[in-house]
Amino acid sequence: MKPWNALLAAAVLAPLVSSCTIVADLDSYVSADDLGCDMRLHLIEFSPHLTDAVYFQAVTRQTNELRALAIIDHMVVADRSFVMPNAIGPDPQALNFWADVSGDGFVQTSPFAGSDHSWRFEDVCVPEPNCDNGEDDCFSHVAPFVNITDPTELGNTLQLELAGLTSDVGFVEVHLIEHDLDLGLRRVVGLYRKDDVGDGPTFGLELRGLALPGRRYSVDVLVDRDGDGVIDPLSEVFTVTESDGSAYASAVTLDVTTSDPAGALPVEVGPSSEHPEQLVSPLPAP
């Protein structure tokens, strides 16, 4: 939903409209912070990080609490995009993002605390593009880096163990979905992508600290079992049943040979019109 240019338009136009209205209808006023936004970014010229995982963390501005997380593990190519529909709710959040050069899953900004390359936008819904191509969500690798710290993680960790993989397996992409029952939204608050998961038969991944007790979550799992780069909904999409966030205190195992496929594509729409079920841009065809 809600690209930020639409949000900006709403935020800019609303005061203009109300200023020429004698009796303002305050109940119908909608600000950008009321709406939230998708979380997205288009990285270019990230060739220093082809073999690094890149982390994208939406955090509360004042308290540095984690709200949403994407991991591209790893870049493979220098130019990639991702989108997490409805990820950001109404509270103000910043976007911290960083390439994990040290490979430990935590941030140590170079040269202050280690070797990772890290950046920050103060408003995750209003990106600060630095590319020449005119795209408002475009970010080109640049130095110096912004010193950031690991967020506080209030939720449980999705620990997912895939089993039954063959040596043909291609990419794996996982969507942790928070079900906003009040607004009827599927918020993609966790996103994990790995293009080379090895030769099987198992593969494990983590999305740390996102599943809050008292809220509802499910997980969509795309497994390119035959390695053709395309997802077949009848055999390569799986869903971990919706449950309370407290259930994620335990690891989840999904055997792709014995689990029933979801049988339909997720409703989220990714950055590639050719493969909209993938929320991280697919690798270019060889």
Ligand SMILES: [Ca+2]
């Ligand atoms: Ca690190």
Ligand SMILES: [Ca+2]
């Ligand atoms: Ca496939």
